Amino acid sequence: MAVKPLAAQSLPPLPPRPRNLMPIWATALIGVVWLAGVQLDISPKTLIYGWDDIVEYFSRYGHPDFSQAPSYVKLMLETIAMGFWGTIFAFVVAFFIAPFAARNLSPNAWTYNLAREALNFMRAMPDVLLALVFVASFGLGPLPGALALGVHTAGFLGKFFAESLERVDKGRYEALDAVGAGFSQKMMYAGWPSILREMSGYTLYILDRNIRTGAVLGLVGAGGIGIALYDTLRMFEYDQSAALLIILIVTIMLLDRLSSFVRGKLH
Amino acid sequence: MSAIVMNQVVKTYPNGTSAVKGISLTIEPGSFTVILGPSGAGKSTLLRMMNGLETPTTGTVHVHNTLLTRKTLRTVRRTVGMVFQQFNLVGRLNVMTNVLTGRLAYRSWLGSMLHLFRAEDFEIAHEALARVDLSEKAWIRADQLSGGQQQRVGIARALAQKPSIILADEPVASLDPLTSAEVLDLLKSICKNDNIAVVANLHQVEYTRQYADRVIGINAGQVIFDGPPAALTDEVIEALYRRPEVIEEANHVAATTLAYA
Amino acid sequence: MLPQLRWPTPDGLPPRAMWITLGSVIFLLVISAPLVEFNLLFLISKLDDLFMFILRMFEKPPPLDYLPQLFEKMLETLEMALIATVLAAIISLPIGVLAARNATPHPIVGQITRDLLSFFRALPELVWALVFVSAIGLGPLPGILAIAVVSIGFMAKFFAESIEVVEIGPIEGLRATGAGWFQVRYFAMLPQALPDFVGTLLYVLDHNIRAATVLGIVGAGGIGFDLINSIRYFEFERLIVILLAIYLAVTIVDRLSDSLRNRVISGGGYRHGS
Ligand SMILES: Nc1ncnc2c1ncn2[C@@H]1O[C@H](COP(=O)(O)OP(=O)(O)O)[C@@H](O)[C@H]1O
Ligand SMILES: [Mg+2]
Numbered sequence A: 001m002a003v004k005p006l007a008a009q010s011l012p013p014l015p016p017r018p019r020n021l022m023p024i025w026a027t028a029l030i031g032v033v034w035l036a037g038v039q040l041d042i043s044p045k046t047l048i049y050g051w052d053d054i055v056e057y058f059s060r061y062g063h064p065d066f067s068q069a070p071s072y073v074k075l076m077l078e079t080i081a082m083g084f085w086g087t088i089f090a091f092v093v094a095f096f097i098a099p100f101a102a103r104n105l106s107p108n109a110w111t112y113n114l115a116r117e118a119l120n121f122m123r124a125m126p127d128v129l130l131a132l133v134f135v136a137s138f139g140l141g142p143l144p145g146a147l148a149l150g151v152h153t154a155g156f157l158g159k160f161f162a163e164s165l166e167r168v169d170k171g172r173y174e175a176l177d178a179v180g181a182g183f184s185q186k187m188m189y190a191g192w193p194s195i196l197r198e199m200s201g202y203t204l205y206i207l208d209r210n211i212r213t214g215a216v217l218g219l220v221g222a223g224g225i226g227i228a229l230y231d232t233l234r235m236f237e238y239d240q241s242a243a244l245l246i247i248l249i250v251t252i253m254l255l256d257r258l259s260s261f262v263r264g265k266l267h
Numbered sequence B: 001m002s003a004i005v006m007n008q009v010v011k012t013y014p015n016g017t018s019a020v021k022g023i024s025l026t027i028e029p030g031s032f033t034v035i036l037g038p039s040g041a042g043k044s045t046l047l048r049m050m051n052g053l054e055t056p057t058t059g060t061v062h063v064h065n066t067l068l069t070r071k072t073l074r075t076v077r078r079t080v081g082m083v084f085q086q087f088n089l090v091g092r093l094n095v096m097t098n099v100l101t102g103r104l105a106y107r108s109w110l111g112s113m114l115h116l117f118r119a120e121d122f123e124i125a126h127e128a129l130a131r132v133d134l135s136e137k138a139w140i141r142a143d144q145l146s147g148g149q150q151q152r153v154g155i156a157r158a159l160a161q162k163p164s165i166i167l168a169d170e171p172v173a174s175l176d177p178l179t180s181a182e183v184l185d186l187l188k189s190i191c192k193n194d195n196i197a198v199v200a201n202l203h204q205v206e207y208t209r210q211y212a213d214r215v216i217g218i219n220a221g222q223v224i225f226d227g228p229p230a231a232l233t234d235e236v237i238e239a240l241y242r243r244p245e246v247i248e249e250a251n252h253v254a255a256t257t258l259a260y261a
Numbered sequence C: 001m002l003p004q005l006r007w008p009t010p011d012g013l014p015p016r017a018m019w020i021t022l023g024s025v026i027f028l029l030v031i032s033a034p035l036v037e038f039n040l041l042f043l044i045s046k047l048d049d050l051f052m053f054i055l056r057m058f059e060k061p062p063p064l065d066y067l068p069q070l071f072e073k074m075l076e077t078l079e080m081a082l083i084a085t086v087l088a089a090i091i092s093l094p095i096g097v098l099a100a101r102n103a104t105p106h107p108i109v110g111q112i113t114r115d116l117l118s119f120f121r122a123l124p125e126l127v128w129a130l131v132f133v134s135a136i137g138l139g140p141l142p143g144i145l146a147i148a149v150v151s152i153g154f155m156a157k158f159f160a161e162s163i164e165v166v167e168i169g170p171i172e173g174l175r176a177t178g179a180g181w182f183q184v185r186y187f188a189m190l191p192q193a194l195p196d197f198v199g200t201l202l203y204v205l206d207h208n209i210r211a212a213t214v215l216g217i218v219g220a221g222g223i224g225f226d227l228i229n230s231i232r233y234f235e236f237e238r239l240i241v242i243l244l245a246i247y248l249a250v251t252i253v254d255r256l257s258d259s260l261r262n263r264v265i266s267g268g269g270y271r272h273g274s
Helices: A022-040 A042-049 A051-062 A069-101 A111-125 A126-137 A141-166 A168-179 A184-219 A225-234 A238-266 B043-049 B074-078 B097-106 B120-131 B147-160 B177-194 B205-211 B234-239 B244-260 C016-032 C038-057 C066-097 C106-123 C125-136 C140-164 C168-176 C179-220 C224-232 C236-266
Strands: B004-012 B018-027 B032-034 B058-063 B081-084 B166-171 B197-202 B214-219 B221-226
Touching: A022 C066, A042 A051, A051 C125, A069 A141, A069 A184, A069 A225, A069 A238, A069 B244, A069 C016, A111 A141, A111 C236, A126 A184, A126 C038, A126 C179, A126 C224, A141 A184, A168 A184, A168 C066, A184 A225, A184 A238, A184 C125, A184 C179, A225 A238, A225 B177, A225 B205, A225 C125, A238 B081, A238 C224, B004 B043, B018 B043, B018 B058, B018 B221, B032 B043, B032 B177, B032 B205, B043 B166, B043 B197, B058 C224, B074 B081, B081 B147, B081 C168, B097 B120, B097 B147, B097 C168, B097 C179, B120 B147, B147 B177, B166 B177, B166 C168, B177 B197, B177 B205, B221 B234, C066 C106, C066 C140, C066 C179, C066 C224, C106 C140, C125 C140, C125 C179, C140 C179, C168 C179, C179 C224, C179 C236, C224 C236
Parallel strands: B032 B197, B032 B214, B081 B166, B166 B197
Antiparallel strands: B004 B018, B004 B058, B214 B221
16 A cells, blocks of 8 residues: 555544553563572473383383272271361361451451461461371371361361451441341351351362372371372382272262362352 | 345254244345344344354355355454444453454464554554544453443444444443444444445334334344335334234234135 | 240251251261271370470570571472472463363363363372372472472363353454454453463462472472471471471462452453553
């Protein structure tokens, strides 16, 4: 086109374009990640050159040996039980702490901060670490594992419950205030009923997660299928490890389906 | 060459609803056609078959002599703009990007990866925005505009396609009367100045009388009326807005009467 | 005289959903009690051991000469989590599209992808790390891979779920312009699902930092190696500084990601350029 049409030249100007910082942030992030990789001395070469070894390694799991399946299943059940007890423990603890950790419900700033810090602390401690500490003081077995799961996820549930309680329409609390209800009455008649659905969703999610994580606590001596897995892997008994991994994976995938089914029902 | 030719199109949805029951019609280039009818009449279904958003159960649709098939879908849609009742903008993208999406069909998928558009596409989008008088909102997120403004962005997106046809499905049903008139005025002026055929679904008789060159009245999936707005008498309108069962019954009576005659 | 009590239901009994849930929870707790070897008396009798354990961490002054190594190991832990998260995020975007029911190229591809993701999620990081350490040796790389695999399992799933609930309107809007398969996904689905994804990303980063702290237990890099050793060799004065460092790191990231998430969700800081 030799000459621009007149109309194009008389177009009203666009306002100045706002600066788009996305590319800068993205570049910065990639730079940081790259630096970190250099510092950790990670080169993709390891992966590429070692690829054949990796494939060979995984092929060793090709012949699962289910001869001891009954005892493995019992261990899996133990893991499930551990996750269940941990979840109930977490629920009970969260139930009592969350109201104090909700900004709009907590009686005063002092209890609010205390409750929130307590939940933060529980959340910050990885459960494997807690399990180490509990095993060291209570001895081996699933109970310290359940406790570790419980303490850690109580922090999560408490936080989620508190946030849900904060989102409840403030009129509902005011209505109860207006009839002169006390703190616990406000919780039982406005707070909890309003978030019942979310609560059950979160709790199911945590149950799912606790059973999953419960499977590794055996590595540090806290019972369940993890112990057997750790032992067989350490002794290079690939056939047994494969059987254990299959049982673990199938169980967890089934539970995953089950819990998303139940969660679907809740909505 | 007619803009759109529909031949004996029937649409039965998978759930058994018979939305369009055998309609043949021709849309002429540069005309402003209003499809009028009560809600549930099958207007949206009919319109959406014109650019392949719905596929006819039987019958054919030609756009500019091209038969609509899976293969020709992209090239046909390129020249057919569409305006929706709910605007259907991507709310999180800014206005300019929304208008630029009207150019996507002309560009390869790889080129659009980085949200980078050619200067000529910007020019076209800028022109389209100026046309709907929203240049100053170019960098605002689309979901922060009012309903009327969003609909104008929708029209700008259609204009950016450089279309020869614009389909508008209830373009003013979500707007207040004042903005409704603005949007319809805009569509009408686009139709007349740029020689773009506009096919608009409406359910308001007043707007139809005011803007249409030609009215196609639809009820229960059938054409009940086809003519200039002046011919839209009270009797026609009454028939148009009659409940479908009544029409079914009338048809049935007519059919049996004919059979015995 | 006892007052007449009843529940606020038509028949005066507690709501059915409530007593069924409560009943089954109690039933499950009772039958699983032997499995977890639950014994309240034992627990109480051992409380003083826990107490002693905690006390012993404060017996000796903190080992200052350990701090440089602590810093180095903590940095390694954070770097592992960051690299794994970014890697997983980049891979999750296309995989999420394959897995979403409304975006997948073919239903069978979608189903296979979802099953694969479920498999990735099934094993916790520590188990993956155990496997990767056996396969490629000690060091941070197997740790990064382990975290990345689980993160892909979660992020791609969440991303697919947010794609699945994207409004249909804008998608149709783009389809009607004649935009292609890829363009519809890229311009109509992605912008709508991305804010959710950023929220998820921050949760995952948060989680990954915690996960990275313990991977050293199986030799997959990070602070975990020092952690398990200080317990194994009863170096409690070292244990307490490690615990403190983990607590601080996790809390700081938690706060940061909370505030970032709020900004993203309220849309204040997020603007998509063109
Ligand atoms: N996707 C669909 N599936 C099943 N039935 C549909 C679908 N879309 C529309 N219908 C039905 O088809 C008929 C015509 O609908 P529509 O074309 O939307 O009418 P209008 O736009 O005139 O209100 C209605 O009975 C409606 O319920
Ligand atoms: Mg309609």
